[in-house]
Structure formats: structure tokens, C-alpha cells
Amino acid sequence: MPDDFPFHGRRFHADQFARLLRQTKPSLVVVQGRRRIGKSAFVRHCGQTYGDHYLKFEGLGPREGIGKAEQLACFAEQLAAQTSLPKMTLESWPQAFQTLATVLPQKGKTVLLLDEISWMAIGDPDFAGHLKIAWDNLFSRRKDLVVVLCGSMSSWIEANLLNSAGFVGRCSWVFTLPPMPLPECIPFWRGKASRIPVLEKIKTLAVTGGVPRYLEEIDPAQTAEQNIHRLCFDPGGLLFREFDDLFSSVFSRRADRYREICRALGGPSKTLTELSRDRDVGRGGIVTEALAELESAGFITSDLPFDPSTGTEQRSAKYRLSDNYTRFYLRYVDPERKRIAKGLFRQRALETLPQWDTLMGLQFENLVLSNRDALLRLIELGNTPILNAAPYFQGKTLRKEACQIDLLLRTKKSLYVVEIKLRGRIDHSCITDLQEKIRKLKLPKGTPCRTVLVYQGELDPGIADEDYFDYLVPFERMFESG
Numbered sequence: 001m002p003d004d005f006p007f008h009g010r011r012f013h014a015d016q017f018a019r020l021l022r023q024t025k026p027s028l029v030v031v032q033g034r035r036r037i038g039k040s041a042f043v044r045h046c047g048q049t050y051g052d053h054y055l056k057f058e059g060l061g062p063r064e065g066i067g068k069a070e071q072l073a074c075f076a077e078q079l080a081a082q083t084s085l086p087k088m089t090l091e092s093w094p095q096a097f098q099t100l101a102t103v104l105p106q107k108g109k110t111v112l113l114l115d116e117i118s119w120m121a122i123g124d125p126d127f128a129g130h131l132k133i134a135w136d137n138l139f140s141r142r143k144d145l146v147v148v149l150c151g152s153m154s155s156w157i158e159a160n161l162l163n164s165a166g167f168v169g170r171c172s173w174v175f176t177l178p179p180m181p182l183p184e185c186i187p188f189w190r191g192k193a194s195r196i197p198v199l200e201k202i203k204t205l206a207v208t209g210g211v212p213r214y215l216e217e218i219d220p221a222q223t224a225e226q227n228i229h230r231l232c233f234d235p236g237g238l239l240f241r242e243f244d245d246l247f248s249s250v251f252s253r254r255a256d257r258y259r260e261i262c263r264a265l266g267g268p269s270k271t272l273t274e275l276s277r278d279r280d281v282g283r284g285g286i287v288t289e290a291l292a293e294l295e296s297a298g299f300i301t302s303d304l305p306f307d308p309s310t311g312t313e314q315r316s317a318k319y320r321l322s323d324n325y326t327r328f329y330l331r332y333v334d335p336e337r338k339r340i341a342k343g344l345f346r347q348r349a350l351e352t353l354p355q356w357d358t359l360m361g362l363q364f365e366n367l368v369l370s371n372r373d374a375l376l377r378l379i380e381l382g383n384t385p386i387l388n389a390a391p392y393f394q395g396k397t398l399r400k401e402a403c404q405i406d407l408l409l410r411t412k413k414s415l416y417v418v419e420i421k422l423r424g425r426i427d428h429s430c431i432t433d434l435q436e437k438i439r440k441l442k443l444p445k446g447t448p449c450r451t452v453l454v455y456q457g458e459l460d461p462g463i464a465d466e467d468y469f470d471y472l473v474p475f476e477r478m479f480e481s482g
Contacts, residue, residue, distance in 0.1 A: 007045045009184030010038075013175065017046040020146055020172060021109050027146045028135060028170050030161055033177035034298030034323070035152040035246055036213035042177060043113045043148050051146070052108030055082050057100075059119030061249055068123030072096060075120070079103075093127055097134035104142060112139070113148045118156035128160035132167060140170075152250050154296035176298075179210025182371050183481045188212075192220040198476040200224040202422070202456060203350065206363035207232065207239065209324035210370065214239065225350055232333050235341050243329045250297055254290070257282060258299075261290055262321055263330050265300060267362070269320035269391070291319055299323045301369075303390045308441050311387030311410035318393055322370065324363050331359055364422040364475075365406060368454050372407075374478045375418070379452055379471045384411055394440065403440035414448040422475075423457040430455075431468045454478075 020027045033039050040056070047054035057078050060066055072090040079096075080087040083103040090096045104110055114120065114131075121127035131149075139147050151157050161167050162174060185205065186193045203224035208214035217231055217238055231239040247255040260280040264270065276287055294300045301322040306313045321327045332353055339345045350356060368375065372389060376382050392408040394400055407418035419434050434451060443449060451468060456475040464472065 007041060008187050009180055010042055010045075010177075013042065013177065014046055014049075016173065016175075017043075017146075018050045021046075021050045021111075025143050026140045027172040028140075028167075029146060029148045030157060030171055030174040031148060031150045031177060032154045032157055032175070032296070033152070034179075034211070035250055036211050036242075037177050037179065037298065038212040039150050039152075039177050040113070040115050041212070043111065043115075043150060047111030047113065047146075050109070051111040053105040053110040054113070055104075055110070056113040056115060057120070058115040059117065059122065061116070061119055062122060062252055066122055068093075071120055071122055071124075093124060093130040094133070097130065097138060101134070101138040104145065107144075109144045109146070110142070111146050111148065113150060115150045117149045117151045117161075118153040119151075121156070121160070128164060129166060132164075132170075135170060152297065154298075155293045158296060179298075179370060180212055180215065181210065182367070182374060182479050185210055185215060186479055188215040188218050189220045196220065198456060198479075201479070202364060202367070202475070203228070203360075205367055206324055206360055207328045209366070211325060214242075214325060228350065229347050232328070233336075233340055233345050233347070235343060239325065239329065240333060240337075240340060243326070243334070251293070254293075257286075258290055258294055259330070261287070261294060262299060262323075262326050265319055265321040266327055266330055267358075269303060269318040269393075271316055271318050275319065295319075299326055305390060305392050305394070306388040306408070306410065308392070308408060308410065308415050309444055309447060313388065318391070320366075320391075322366050324366055327359070327363065331355075361422055364456065365420050368420050368475075368478070369407060371478055374480075375452075375454065375473065376409075378473050378477055379416065379450075381409070381411065381416070386411060400442065401440045403437050405437055414450055415443070416450045416452055418452040418454060421453065421455045421457065423455075425460065426453075426455055426457045426463065427460045428462055428466075431463065431466065435468075 020029065031039050031043065044054065044056065057075055060071055060074050072093070075096050076088055076090045079085055079100060085099070085103055090099065104112070135147065139145055149157070149161060189196055189201070200223065204218060204227060207228050218227055222230070231237040234240060247259060251258045261275065264275055264278045264281050272287060272291070275281055281287055282290070291300065291302070295302055299321070300319050302317040302319050304313050304317045333340065336345050369391070376386070387410045389407065389409045392403070392405040394403040396402040405417055406420040409416035409418065417434065417438055419430060421430055430453060438449060450470040452471045452473065453469045454473045454475060459472070463469070
């Protein structure tokens with residue numbers, strides 16, 4: 001988040017960070033999350049708000065010719081800029097860490113951020129080992145020090161830090177910074193937020209999701225369509241240029257394959273078997289590894305169905321593209337990329353784009369699913385233990401009919417069946433459709449089953465009059481703070 005944009009939100013995580021700084025012992029923290037999600041801005045905010053000193057070192061982005069020497073030279077420049085040391089030549093990471101340890105502030109709480117840690121490690125396969133030794137022998141001896149390791153390449157962090165025997169028991173806190181919750185998105189519309197219709201906000205979030213770097217680009221004086229055209233369909237727009245940089249910097253040489261997997265997930269969710277049938281995404285272990293990396297990097301989500309009667313998880317997961325920007329870009333921007341780059345793409349109403357209503361439905365579901373805590377609060381489950389929660393899909397067998405439910409929630413006492421609708425007008429069919437889905441579940445007799453409709457659009461009067469739904473949740477309520 002740029003320095004001139006006021007920091008807001010992230011209250012829960014900020015409180016956790018402040019707690020670490022109140023302790024009289026050193027702490028090692030690992031922060032993960034999608035690129036542009038605001039990891040560095042969050043750590044900077046916490047370091048400058050709760051600490052006495054804040055230092056940041058960032059690795060150089062991957063490109064041809066970048067190796068250990070270039071990373072060390074960059075580290076040396078940042079060291080000289082933030083301390084009293086002159087610029088020097090560093091020959092190794094042990095030397096770099098030793099030098100840094102000698103100039104850390106002697107008094108007061110200090111936050112040390114090593115940002116884009118996987119980039120910093122480029123060219124040195126022993127980087128993680130050197131870092132572990134530096135923590136054990138140098139940094140962990142400073143009781144007022146919090147060292148934060150941050151990066152977008154979650155697969156590197158998993159392999160070299162979280163799953164490494166060398167770091168076992170050393171991390172005080174490991175967390176993934178999620179997209180901004182809906183209530184925390186409102187300030188990006190600034191003082192005009194209360195005057196902007198809910199559907200306008202939904203259109204914007206259908207492209208940006210809860211990614212703060214994208215939300216910062218909102219011009220509240222413009223309509224959602226104007227903002228989207230400026231950001232996505234103009235050759236100078238941030239979200240026109242963003243995709244290639246985003247995937248190349250996170251996935252490097254695997255970017256093209258990962259793009260095709262995301263493209264294959266651009267519609268309804270798919271199982272691994274269904275994905276492997278696509279000739280452009282590869283087979284078997286290749287796809288499994290790619291899916292794990294895409295999920296850890298925050299682009300896709302695996303939904304594991306469960307037995308509605310017990311909450312027990314089943315085996316066959318389905319994968320969905322949960323990053324709204326990626327789906328929008330691959331569906332509408334990428335196919336027109338050459339025309340947009342030449343300035344030949346004419347503005348057109350978003351509703352006239354191919355399958356616009358279908359895409360908006362998928363994006364709207366993503367917004368609801370990624371803000372499940374807000375929904376739980378609105379249906380009076382905020383303080384109730386949830387045994388399981390996920391979109392539900394049931395394949396056709398000799399004994400069961402095919403069935404798909406937007407969201408299923410299982411508590412100890414009840415099953416909650418959630419229907420998610422984005423339409424101009426929502427008619428009585430939403431009741432009959434849900435009744436049919438519940439029939440196909442074949443629940444044991446006497447299973448308490450609550451029904452929920454999360455919606456944006458005009459409800460037919462008969463829906464409320466029939467009193468079928470236990471909870472009617474207009475989407476605008478999900479913007480309310482808990």
C-alpha cells in the first residue's frame with residue numbers, strides 16, 4: 001500500500017503483532033499471501049506503530065542475470081541506506097547477516113522485515129540454512145527483536161522454512177494475510193461510499209476482489225464501468241499490465257502452464273480428474289503440484305465436500321478459481337489484449353460482454369464464500385462451533401441424483417443450506433430449486449435443516465410471504481462491521 005494511502009483494517013492481525021512486541025523474547029514470524037495483498041504494508045504499519053525501530057530488506061525480482069552476487073549487492077545498498085554503515089561489498093549471506101546483526105538498534109523494540117525472501121535466495125541453494133544459523137546465533141539473542149520473513153512464493157516458504165527440519169519450533173507465528181474483508185473495502189470509496197449503490201460495489205469487487213493494491217486505484221467519482229474500463233481495457237491501466245508481471249514474478253518459468261490451469265478453472269469448479277482431461281494443463285503429478293502451488297499463492301481454492309449428516313470430509317476435492325481478478329482478466333482482457341494494446345478496443349457496456357451474467361454469478365459467489373465469517377454472524381452462528389463448511393457437490397450414482405449447493409454449513413445440531421443469487425429480479429424458483437436440492441441430499445429423517453438465501457437483486461414479494469427461508473440476507477448487510 002503506497003505511503004500516501006491511509007492504512008486501515010487488518011485489526012485482528014495487527015493485535016496479534018502487537019502482542020508479539022509486548023513479549024520480552026525474540027520472535028520469528030512468517031507471513032504469506034497473494035502478491036499485492038498488502039503483506040509488506042501490513043508489516044511496515046505494525047513495525048512503525050508498535051515498534052521503536054523498523055528495518056526492511058527486499059530481494060530483487062527474478063530475471064535473467066540475477067544471482068547471488070546481485071542479491072547481496074542489493075542487500076548492501078539497503079543496509080547502507082538504513083544504518084550508519086557505508087556501502088560495502090558482501091561476499092556471502094553469513095557475512096551479510098553478521099554485519100546486519102552488529103548494527104541493529106541496541107535499545108527498544110525492533111521489527112526486521114526480510115521481504116520477498118524467495119527472491120533473496122536466488123542463486124544460493126544454502127540460503128535458508130544460512131538464515132537458520134543467523135537466527136540461532138545472532139537474531140534470537142536479541143529479546144526485543146521481531147524478524148518477519150515474507151514472500152509471495154509460498155511453495156518456497158513451505159519447502160525451505162515451514163517444512164524444513166532446521167526451522168522446526170522456531171516460528172512464533174505463521175499466518176496468511178487474506179483479501180480485505182468486505183467491511184474493510186468500504187474506505188477505498190472514501191467519503192462517497194454511502195452514496196455508491198451496492199451493485200456498483202459488487203461490479204468493482206468482481207474485478208478487484210479484496211486486493212488492496214487494486215482497490216487503491218478506484219476513483220470514487222467514476223462509475224464501476226468507468227473504473228473497470230480505465231483499469232482493464234486501457235493499455236496504460238494497472239490491471240491490463242498486471243497479469244503477466246504477477247504470474248511471472250510468482251511462478252517464473254511455470255507461468256504459462258499455471259495460466260492454462262486457471263483458464264481451465266474459469267467456469268464451474270472441477271475435480272483433479274476433470275482438469276487432467278484438459279490437454280493444455282498436463283497430467284497427474286504435474287497438475288497436482290501446480291494446484292497446490294496455485295492454492296498456496298492465493299489464486300485457487302480446493303473445496304472438500306463432506307457428509308451432510310455428520311460433517312465428515314469426503315475425498316474428492318473440487319478446485320475453483322477464487323481470485324476474481326484472474327478470472328476477469330482471462331475471460332475478458334486476455335482475448336482482446338492485442339487490440340487493447342493498440343488502442344483499438346472500443347468501450348462497451350459490461351453487460352454486453354459474452355456470458356457477463358454467468359461470470360458475475362461466479363464472482364459474486366466468491367465474494368460470499370471468502371467472507372463466510374460475516375455471513376455466519378448474520379445467520380446467528382458467529383459464536384457457534386462449525387463442524388464443516390464448503391460448497392457441496394454430489395455426483396450421480398445408482399442411489400443418488402446429482403446435486404450442487406452453493407454453500408453447506410454443518411454445526412453439531414443443524415445443517416444450513418445456503419443459496420447465493422445475483423439477479424435483477426429473484427423469483428419463486430429459488431425456493432423450488434432449493435427444495436429439490438435438499439430432496440436429493442437424502443438426509444436421515446429428523447435432520448434439522450435451515451435454509452439461507454444470500455442475494456443481491458429485487459425479491460419477488462411472495463418469497464418473503466411464503467416464509468420458506470430461515471434467513472434472508474441481502475448482500476449489503478455483509479458490508480456491515482461485526
